[in-house]
Amino acid sequence: DTEVTQTPKHLVMGMTNKKSLKCEQHMGHRAMYWYKQKAKKPPELMFVYSYEKLSINESVPSRFSPECPNSSLLNLHLHALQPEDSALYLCASSPIFRQVNSPLHFGNGTRLTVT
Amino acid sequence: GQNIDQPTEMTATEGAIVQINCTYQTSGFNGLFWYQQHAGEAPTFLSYNVLDGLEEKGRFSSFLSRSKGYSYLLLKELQMKDSASYLCAVRENNAGNMLTFGGGTRLMVKP
Numbered sequence A: 001d002t003e004v005t006q007t008p009k010h011l012v013m014g015m016t017n018k019k020s021l022k023c024e025q026h027m028g029h030r031a032m033y034w035y036k037q038k039a040k041k042p043p044e045l046m047f048v049y050s051y052e053k054l055s056i057n058e059s060v061p062s063r064f065s066p067e068c069p070n071s072s073l074l075n076l077h078l079h080a081l082q083p084e085d086s087a088l089y090l091c092a093s094s095p096i097f098r099q100v101n102s103p104l105h106f107g108n109g110t111r112l113t114v115t
Numbered sequence B: 001g002q003n004i005d006q007p008t009e010m011t012a013t014e015g016a017i018v019q020i021n022c023t024y025q026t027s028g029f030n031g032l033f034w035y036q037q038h039a040g041e042a043p044t045f046l047s048y049n050v051l052d053g054l055e056e057k058g059r060f061s062s063f064l065s066r067s068k069g070y071s072y073l074l075l076k077e078l079q080m081k082d083s084a085s086y087l088c089a090v091r092e093n094n095a096g097n098m099l100t101f102g103g104g105t106r107l108m109v110k111p
Helices: none
Strands: A004-007 A010-013 A018-025 A031-037 A044-050 A053-057 A064-070 A073-079 A087-094 A110-114 B003-005 B009-013 B018-025 B029-037 B044-049 B053-057 B060-065 B070-075 B084-092 B098-101 B105-110
Touching: A004 A087, A010 A018, A018 A031, A018 A087, A031 A073, A044 A064, A044 A073, A053 A064, B003 B084, B009 B018, B018 B029, B018 B084, B018 B105, B029 B060, B029 B070, B044 B053, B044 B060, B044 B070, B070 B084
Parallel strands: A010 A110, B009 B105
Antiparallel strands: A004 A018, A018 A073, A031 A044, A031 A087, A044 A053, A064 A073, A087 A110, B003 B018, B018 B070, B029 B044, B029 B084, B053 B060, B060 B070, B084 B098, B084 B105
16 A cells, blocks of 8 residues: 555546545655556656655646645645546655655545546 | 656566567666556565666566666566556656656566
8 A cells, every 4th residue: 555645546527516536645755746647658757845845847738726725735636627637646755755765655646537 | 858668568487588678768867666567456666776786586676777778677487466557757856856657568478
């Protein structure tokens, strides 16, 4: 079992809905990440939080809004999404951002479908 | 920037050995990771190489040659459960030590 927990596992939402994805880890990691993964493609980085501050935003559209309420939690707020935003959204954590020998620990992801 | 190339798909037989290659072009190499990802699940960490040579972990081994920009993941005594995608990912210090993933290799293990 992964030590990074994501909820919900599946989400179907309309283009006018507002929803949130949640991620939690209790490993004491201080870096948390959101990735987007389309079918048969590698994960693509969206956001990085380091010590609860946004460090990287990979030019993600504003309809995706990240939030890091504390060192254990990471949210991704969704609003006015498009069908092409349907994907697997993966949360990950690592002990320290940019630490070279630290692997990322991934959650099981949220399978998002936008109708 | 960096290019990371892996074969898209491979097929192997249960009990056999398979080698999945990864080549990369980068300036400021700072480590290479292999991940396994079953369909619809999270990528799980398999191995990390930063120095040349072979790292062995049970049935899985990973090799790195920095001068050649080349790594491989070796899977021995293949089991059906090894059917998954295998992702090669590289850290580049000129990119702030961010991790960039290759396209992944989908391995199908047949009886």
